[in-house]
Amino acid sequence: MPDVTIDDVTYVYQPNPQHRNRAPRKSQWQITSPEELIVFGTAIEEKWGGSPYYWGLHRPAGGPAYLGVDRDHRTRVFLARFEACATPAVWHGYPVNHRDGRPSSDVLRKWLKDGILPPAKIAKIQARKPCNL
């Protein structure tokens, strides 16, 4: 089981196989498992969220890139959502369409301030508008 240690805190991460095995109505990762772990680690390190969700982006060349497909297995998505279950916490994550779930204003404000996403994309995410990269 891979884990991520940040500020001396270890986060146990267990990929959910349903998001890689083409399970119906489950969004699917299209990046590699090590990349998935990097997306998770960055979300935790940058504090992009808090209980119950952290939010991740795949940024292979600095800019955002698609990381998977939505539950219809067709619509490309670029956001990932991470949540913990069990005690002690075991984390897992999955691609998510911003129309079904989007980061809080705190996270979007951080992304806006730090230039993680262009303002036009952030405005579309917030207003649940269709948003292509």
Add this chain to the structure above:
Amino acid sequence: MQPVTLVIPGQFWDSQIYRGRLYLFGRDGSIRTLDWDRLIGTLVLPARLRLAAECAFCRSDYLYGSNWTLFFSDPEIKELVTSKFETLAKKKIIISEAQLQQCERGRQDNPFSFPHTDSLIYWRNMFVVGDEGVWRATCDPGRTRHPVSSRPRRHWDCPTISVAAAYRSLALAAGPEGLWELDVHHFGLSSDDSGTLSRVADRGCDACEFMFHSVYGSSYEGGGFLAEFEREGSWATGEPIQRTLSRVLSGREIFGGGEGYSWGTRDKIYLAHRGSVRIARYRPFRDDDHIEIIGDIRIQEWKGDFVSGGVATFGAILEYDNAIVVIPSEGSPVTLRGEPVRWRVFPGSRHYQNHLHTIYNDELRVQSFNQDYFVDQRAKLFGTGAVFANEFNTRRHPTESLFG
């Protein structure tokens, strides 16, 4: 006719214009308020273009209405007025920081939750909606220390995407929570301004606009719907107006089938579907059918994935991934390239109904469309009926005489 364009450099999140003031929401968490009329007055323009500049930016109502019908029926006069707007449209108007400072009425921390999803100003109150719900602050010059009161009040805690106002009521699109209304009758008029909140429709709603006394809810999932209200009372007699929800019509019922995103304002409803736009006219003041399909137009300027739509007096606005296309009430479509952060029109405004505000990464573009003064308001396919200056002197609602 090309739009007249004025550019304000800066990194903005939103803009509002109301009663001679331009409110700029900065991405740095500020609100800057400008004396808009004064700013337009500072533009260095030849005297022969002053009328066009005033009408383009400050007085959209001036050239509308029956007062000018006879005047504009003279082709030479129409050509002369048109040529003034065309000449002005060729000028590149960029506002300098010095001009902004000269016309600044205030700069303050944004008192609302940031970033917000939508805003509007109604009855001297600024309403801002977003993930933290619905907030209101007074923006009445002279009543508060800052141009926008620094002590906003929250009226609802539900995440809200879009807000529209009319008939002393706010329509609120709350995504999966549906379409709601907040009665704002008392705001600013009494100490009890809690407002009454009611759910209009439990269908998903991503945007909303008033269609006279009814409300159109747009939805990416459900395709949109018209929440039709019956109205009692009258502007003409001064009898208080009461609205009662009578039915909710789906986009499919309105357009006789057809998938796609639909949106409406005042007397027009549009359905975007595979490169075409279907147009319906809404006539709530008639006894027979309230809705009439009046056109199905192929849009040559289709620019990839459709994002959203809007309606202004001057035409219909179609937002795509990387462009906005304005289909004016007369003339060729105007394509504005680039992905906007936000755009807005002011169909309910008297003075700014010809404005399109578009925010890009490093600037706000205020564009004014001026072909519509010469267009038959009853016959046009694109755009809503205009708000006339002279109609305000009557006790009828400004647009009712057109469609009653």
